[in-house]
Amino acid sequence: MRTLNPKLNEKILNIALDSFYKEGYEKTSMRVISYKCRTSVGNLYRYFKNKEEVFTTLTSPVATKLREIMDEAIKTGSTNLLNEDLQLVLKHFYQLVEEYPKHLVIYLEYYGEQASGDALLAFKEYMLSTIKHFLPNMDDNLVKLTYNYLVYGVIYLICNEKKENLVNSLNALFIYIFKDIKGRIT
Numbered sequence: 001m002r003t004l005n006p007k008l009n010e011k012i013l014n015i016a017l018d019s020f021y022k023e024g025y026e027k028t029s030m031r032v033i034s035y036k037c038r039t040s041v042g043n044l045y046r047y048f049k050n051k052e053e054v055f056t057t058l059t060s061p062v063a064t065k066l067r068e069i070m071d072e073a074i075k076t077g078s079t080n081l082l083n084e085d086l087q088l089v090l091k092h093f094y095q096l097v098e099e100y101p102k103h104l105v106i107y108l109e110y111y112g113e114q115a116s117g118d119a120l121l122a123f124k125e126y127m128l129s130t131i132k133h134f135l136p137n138m139d140d141n142l143v144k145l146t147y148n149y150l151v152y153g154v155i156y157l158i159c160n161e162k163k164e165n166l167v168n169s170l171n172a173l174f175i176y177i178f179k180d181i182k183g184r185i186t
Helices: 007-025 030-037 041-047 053-074 086-099 101-112 123-134 140-160 165-179 181-185
Strands: none
Touching: 007 030, 007 041, 007 053, 007 101, 030 041, 030 053, 053 086, 053 101, 053 123, 086 101, 086 165, 101 123, 101 140, 123 140, 140 165
């Protein structure tokens, strides 16, 4: 039995990441990935059983780290979204953004749209419950709106902001959304 080539595996993942980032999940197919890799579709299936497995391989580290960051935020015990403990949590998020910007964008774009289900930690439901943890008196529709501002704001900034300004812009977004929010929702 032939062993799989680690360099081709890495090439597949890099090309798939770029394609998911530029074209989106729906427009990226195994055929597109194989064409860009200059390998046959059959050979591609020796490495990954389907497009979802490629996507999951790319986004699993981000999903795990994002979940850890949100769990850490809840463990602070604070419900003040701008306190010092949560600022430390945000630093971990900023590190994730700097390390995996494209991975985070494709993850948020795809799973941000999911209404429910087991898809990689049921991301949207978990995010909504985390927001609700910090803002228990907020109406469910406002929780969903806050979620959308946050997710699509992060995506927009990662895709459009200069790297040297990204952390400051993300911090400004966070402050814009959450500063004095409890006073605005009561």
